[in-house]
Amino acid sequence: MGAIVTLKKGEGRLLKSGGAWIFDNEVDTIVGSFENGDIVIVKDFDGYPLGKGFINTNSKIFIRMLTRHVDTEIDEAFFTKRLQDAWDYRKKTVDTSSCRVVFGEADFLPGIVIDKFENVLVVESLALGIDKVKNLLINILKNILKNDGIIIEGVYERSDAKVRKHEGMDTYKGFIGDEFNTKVHINENGVRYIVDVKDGQKTGFFLDQKYNRLAIQRICKDAKVLDCFTHTGSFALNAGIAGASSVLGVDASELAIAQARENAALNGLESTVSFECRDVFDLLPELESKGEQFDVVILDPPAFTKSRNSIKNAVKGYREINLRAMKLVRDGGFLATCSCSHFMDFELFTKTIKQAAMNSHVRLRQVEFRTQAPDHPILWAADESYYLKFYIFQVIKER
Template identity: 70%
Template sequence: MGLPVATLKKGEGRMLKAGGLWVFDNEIAAVTEDAVNGELIMVEDFDGYPMGTGFYNSNSKITIRMMSRNKDAVIDEAFLRERVQAAWNYRKRTVDISSCRVIFGEADFLPGLVVDKFSDVLVVQSLAMGIDRMKETILRLLIEAMLEDGIHIRGVYERSDAKVRRQEGMQPWKGFLSEPFDPKVQIVENGVKYIVDVEEGQKTGFFLDQKYNRLSIHKICQGMDVLDCFTHTGSFALNAGIAGAKSVLGIDASQLAVDQATENAKLNGLQEVVKFQCEDVFALLPRLEAEGRKFDVIILDPPAFTKSRSSVKNAVKGYREINLRAMKLLKDGGFLATCSCSHFMTYELFTQTIGQAAKNVHKRLRQVEYRHQAPDHPILWAAEESYYLKFYIFQVMNQP
């Protein structure tokens, strides 16, 4: 007996036909009665042409997440082993695998699943019903692939506590998928030591996507006074400190994050150089300006100000405000490292917003470099959602 079938409306499925992996609810004309949420379904164009196989879920606006374009594909353990091995091989070729994102959902053709490796621990986040039913098999295959390279994984923790799971008809959940272990895991990245709290930290515990962007600030921070805004657990601040900054001030609105960042500073012997404060960045920047404070380098790594198209306008205001304030706090010729981690804040819009901020405060920008997320978070062309992190370094100068 064959798979259930979803038939697209005439003229729909444009994203799918361009190479994307999602089919939305409003693109589907009909679904056969034997379709079951979380199970596989065949997708056909309006004229019956086979488009491939994916997971079906009527609870979600993303009703089908594609697994294969091959109409004859069998989604079994052998299929999953091939996908997992390809993901692991890619990381071995492109990044430092001591700590990295090993599976990045759609960009690794395993939609809805994220797996991060922190030293010898894996953290998994499962956000789609279909892949959730396969996660234990995928994790076993991944651990086996790593073991073949002499890498022993001592534990697995699940951080599927994101609210978005409710949109898939699943409850948020977190907990051990292995024998319990100390959830505070020490890692080393760019020569900096961190304690990653996989149980209570944000998302999977640590933002691996900025790894090489953090490395890129080393040269500009040597001997400088640095301000790191939205520091989280201190990653940019500590990179500035280890690179030889004269002083570093890290700011975050979360006392828990500030406490973790302070512990990380001690771990690296940087507690005399790198200091942290619990403050609202939007309130602090005008106050520092009023006090006449100036910095050589300012880093802006805010959380996503928008998670939907409907709130982009307010997000633009937020990004413009913090960049404008930062430019005013920089010494003439100082450096601004600024980024956005929102998919909906596009490269073009982010670039335009920074330009407007500079114009408003009569500053000239000299671009040092433009970067995006680390290669272990690959950008899959045609899957727009996989390109989300934009990162600039500018030299900020007064108008001559």
């Protein structure tokens, strides 16, 4: 039997409401020996069993829970069941040609993300305990996919997020197993992409916006479109495929713009979809001063805040770009706008857009509100799993 961790009286509220984390200040005693990353038994202050999880005294997230049942063995059969459940869920809810197969706590496998790009897996390990069983998980998942006729040809690790430092781990990226061509071709919503799993952002491509990209297609036919923070061109290319008359994609990264142009060529859209390497905050006022107007403006910025401490500045940033974008949308045109910051919650994001609309003297007619794709499931008890907010509005100016 592993070490037993007992909580202080009155603590464990997040866990008891369905969450997966126990913080360092919630722990009263630890009885028994352990190494960081080991599985421990968790009990309430009165000895009531609460489950099992990975312990790491280096992290403020002291224990990441795996199960609510102390008599459950955490072995290969346990992880096989977890991974099979995750895959079965994806098969029912999304196009699985390229998708997120494992989304950490939301799939009850805390601290690990596994994306599938056609026949390639990209793994991001963020917690010490799960890192110790990472290779076992990969081998199990490859066998599960093989049973569905999917042969995984390569695995790449993108564990280069700074958050690993909080777990006492170094950042790392590299092949797991044999080397392969890390420029992977995928097809999503009828658009072809080259995904750079080695040097692209995060795991190489933002799969969470899959159906949001599809949603903008119907408003982009015959439209003049501006796609801000285009990254590798995904929204811009969806607009182009949908029949936009012209699309301008903008991003501050030279690497991203080069990849976006490569993707445009791959889809035969070079004459319709163009890209510029510019700072969006500089470009939007310039376009406004020139009197430019667009039928559709898309805002897909990076997270302006990754902590509660910087929310105030983030609000200013979101308000500024939305205000500028609204001014660039012609009367009756459309604005698609989103935030991928967990800390910029639904209420605050909505309030910020409303302020931008008031300041730019426009009225907004909501077309729809969306979140992340179902392969990034939102576990209601785990607030951190809900991060993407996506609106489509019609912009009304002269009525």
